Amino acid sequence: xxxxxxxxxxxxxxxxxxxxxxxxxxxxxxxxxxxxxxxxxxxxxxxxxxxxxxxxxxxxxxxxxxxxxxxxxxxxxxxxxxxxxxxxxxxxxxxxxxxxxxxxxxxxxxxxxxxxxxx
Numbered sequence: 001x002x003x004x005x006x007x008x009x010x011x012x013x014x015x016x017x018x019x020x021x022x023x024x025x026x027x028x029x030x031x032x033x034x035x036x037x038x039x040x041x042x043x044x045x046x047x048x049x050x051x052x053x054x055x056x057x058x059x060x061x062x063x064x065x066x067x068x069x070x071x072x073x074x075x076x077x078x079x080x081x082x083x084x085x086x087x088x089x090x091x092x093x094x095x096x097x098x099x100x101x102x103x104x105x106x107x108x109x110x111x112x113x114x115x116x117x118x119x
Contacts, residue, residue, distance in 0.1 A: 001035075001039055001096075001099065001100055001103060002100075003031075003035055004032060004035040004036065004039065004096055005093075005096050005097065005100055007028055007031045007032050007035070008032060008089070008092045008093040008096045009093055010028060011025070011028045011029075011032070011085075011089045011092065011093070012086075012089040012090060012092070012093040014028075014089075015084065015085045015086045015088070015089035015090075016086060016089075018084070020085055020089075025085065032092065044062065047062055048062070073091070073095060076091075077090075077091035
């Protein structure tokens with residue numbers, strides 16, 4: 001997630017400076033999509049782990065909520081389109097910071113500590 005924040009920040013800085021050629025944009029986008037694929041699968045597994053008996057219902061609810069949030073956020077970012085990549089990069093960066101904030105709150109400061117119980 002921290003790598004995703006860094007790559008999104010680089011993309012935003014390059015877009016603001018209008019120094020984001022297509023090869024750089026494609027490279028940064030590929031890195032972000034790779035990181036997103038790793039994060040979303042792990043976050044989904046973490047969300048479903050404690051559900052047990054109601055995993056099917058929880059999965060449906062999780063999918064609905066994430067889809068509705070994506071529609072709202074995507075529409076908001078799309079409304080700011082001005083012919084440049086700046087709104088796109090800003091949206092990625094702000095959403096990434098929001099997710100990092102959620103993880104920091106939920107983890108209660110344990111982000112860089114081992115979750116294993118010593119035996």
